[in-house]
Amino acid sequence: MQAIKNTLAENLGGAASKLGSHQFTLDECPDLSGKVAVVTGGSEGIGFGVTYTLLKHNISKVYILSVSKEVVEGAKDAIAKELGQTAADRTIWMECDLSDWPRVKDVAEDIKRDAGRLDILVNNAGRGIMTAELTAYGVDRHMAVNHMGHVILTSNLLPLMKRTAEKGDTVRISNQASNMHHLAPSDTKFASLDEINADLGPNVQYGRSKLAAILYARYFDGKVTRNGHPNVLMNATHPGFVSTHQSRGDIFEAFPLGGYAMSHGLEPFKKDQFEGAVPTIYAVTVTDKSGQYICAPAIPEEGSALSQSEELADSLMELTRNVIKEKMRQDIVLH
Secondary structure (H helix, E strand, O other): OHHHHHHHHHHOOHHHHHHOOOOOOHHHOOOOOOOEEEEEOOOOHHHHHHHHHHHHOOOOEEEEEEOOHHHHHHHHHHHHHHHOHHHHOOEEEEEOOOOOHHHHHHHHHHHHHHOOOOOEEEEOOOOOOOOOOEOOOOOEHHHHHHHHHHHHHHHHHHHHHHHHHHOOOOEEEEEEOOHHHHHOOOOOOOOOHHHHHOOOOHHHHHHHHHHHHHHHHHHHHHHHHOOOOOOEEEEEEEOOOEOOHHHHHHHHHHOOOOHHHHHHHOHHHOEOHHHHHHHHHHHHHOOOOOOOEEEOOOEEEOOOOHHHOHHHHHHHHHHHHHHHHHHHOOOOOOO
8 A cells, every 4th residue: 555655645746646655855955065066957857956946955066058048037936035145146157958968078177176075976867758859979868968968067077076976975876767667578688889879759759768767777876875985875766747848748749649638737736846755855955865766755766677777877887988988089087
């Protein structure tokens, strides 16, 4: 019975969220004075919910990485109206398309030069349930943005995060995953670029990239957290079924007719952007564990059998290194 209640809490909004076996609310976010965060896609949807909550709890600075200055300005106006101009002024926007890998690396270098510390990294931005598409590098856009772009960002910011942790503070990283990772094919190997470029349909393309988010967290836990840096934690999160631009608009790109069921028919059951932000806030401000798959509101789950495979995690990261090295034509240290 509790498993059923957890499933409802993890995926639906409103009273359903209170059915979960492990509760957490945004009001329980601790005071973040003196801390610094980076949030990809931090100006809309779940990312805005995260940014707003961090600022509400006194974080000193939030770097928002996104592609739209106009959306960020709208978000800052909303923050100024509700939390005051001082809070809005603690945000710094940096234009960053996660499929533009050299730009991602440059942004990370700019942050390292500007910030004296980094306590929180939220790998939130991503391509939703949309049709298959290749980036300019010839890589599946779901994997290139949702996974590989965030690996480049994380790896280049890691020296700053390690220095922050060495001062005795806990540094936390979250990857936005999804229970749709269960849709990744059972024969997923992450063995070649041809494999990840195969068009398997919108739901599977998306689900496979979300499987990568969980595997990356578990790989990082073994290679970084438990390998000399116990205060640098990475977890993956499942926000639930959230009302965002992806579920209200982008869904029509893949499903011109069927998208109405998700965008309109299921709207009353969706979480809002703040409810969707709950597991991420828990992951980046409270948890003392790493390598977890945390479902809303704050329930650690095992995930699929594929998501628990150390061998598959190793294959994923080996492929990630090889693809990025080949496409960027330069050696880059990835973690």
